[in-house]
Amino acid sequence: MWAPGRTSRAEHYSDQGGPISSETRINERIRVPEVRLVGPNGEQVGIVRIEDALRLAQEADLDLVEVAPQARPPVAKLMDFGKFKYESAQKARESRRNQQLTVIKEQKLRPKIDQHDYETKKGHVSRFLAAGNKVKVTIMFRGREQSRPELGFRLLQKLADDVQELGFVESSPKQDGRNMIMVLAPHKNVKPQKAQAKAKEAEAEAADS
Numbered sequence: 001m002w003a004p005g006r007t008s009r010a011e012h013y014s015d016q017g018g019p020i021s022s023e024t025r026i027n028e029r030i031r032v033p034e035v036r037l038v039g040p041n042g043e044q045v046g047i048v049r050i051e052d053a054l055r056l057a058q059e060a061d062l063d064l065v066e067v068a069p070q071a072r073p074p075v076a077k078l079m080d081f082g083k084f085k086y087e088s089a090q091k092a093r094e095s096r097r098n099q100q101l102t103v104i105k106e107q108k109l110r111p112k113i114d115q116h117d118y119e120t121k122k123g124h125v126s127r128f129l130a131a132g133n134k135v136k137v138t139i140m141f142r143g144r145e146q147s148r149p150e151l152g153f154r155l156l157q158k159l160a161d162d163v164q165e166l167g168f169v170e171s172s173p174k175q176d177g178r179n180m181i182m183v184l185a186p187h188k189n190v191k192p193q194k195a196q197a198k199a200k201e202a203e204a205e206a207a208d209s
Contacts, residue, residue, distance in 0.1 A: 026081055027065045028054065033078040035066070040139075047073060057124055103133045104183075109159075111151040122162055129167040129186045139173075139180040152180040160184065 013052060027029075030050060037045035039052050048056075057064040057078055065084075068075035069085035105128040109121055128135045137159060156173045163184065171183035 013047060023070070026063050027057065030064060030066050030074070031075060033076055035064075036071065036073050036075050038067070038075060038077040040078045040080075054179060103162060104136055106136045106138065107132050108138045108140055111141060111145050111148065122159060123160065125164070125184065126166055129163060129184060132186050134170065134186070135167070137182045137184060141178050141180070149175060149180060150202050156180065156182045174199045 005127055020101055024101050031136050032050055032052075034049050037048050037056070039045050040060065045056075052060070053064050053076060062077060062078045063081040064076050065079055065081055066076050107128075109118070109123050113121070125135050125137065130135045137156060139155060141152065146150070153173050160169050160182070165187075167184040170181060170185035171181070172181050173182040
């Protein structure tokens with residue numbers, strides 16, 4: 001909260017989603033005659049003298065933070081800068097953690113695959129999606145099969161339909177040389193327990209077929 005002489009050198013982000021640079025000025029470091037003041041809840045206070053803005057910050061036990069120094073006059077917001085920094089760091093860590101959890105698995109099929117092999121492959125795809133992983137599905141064409149791309153397209157469509165409760169088509173089937181590729185992604189709203197149960201059912205069906 002507000003205290004004379006307190007500054008910050010770290011990089012942070014404003015409530016508007018834009019960066020607060022490493023040279024962010026707070027409290028008495030803001031040396032301009034007046035600022036366009038924004039309240040702690042985002043309400044527009046208006047243009048006020050810097051002395052009045054600092055007084056309001058001190059009375060509210062908050063910091064006066066310059067969030068748009070290029071504006072005329074600069075925009076400053078009343079906020080708890082320490083809490084803001086902590087929450088920003090938490091969000092950044094959570095974002096990095098979510099990105100690291102995204103893994104792309106791969107499953108390869110032949111356009112004339114038999115039903116038993118198809119069920120086995122489908123079970124693998126279901127398990128990958130249930131675990132929260134994306135799946136790159138590749139149809140491999142050989143010889144004369146290359147003249148029948150519709151076989152691969154129909155097979156990919158069938159697979160997407162069969163696992164639609166666990167995932168969706170993120171990248172539609174595309175021809176890539178002798179291969180046709182489709183990317184499936186897991187639904188964000190599918191709970192792992194439910195998804196894993198469906199994946200086990202798919203594997204069980206493959207084993208019985």
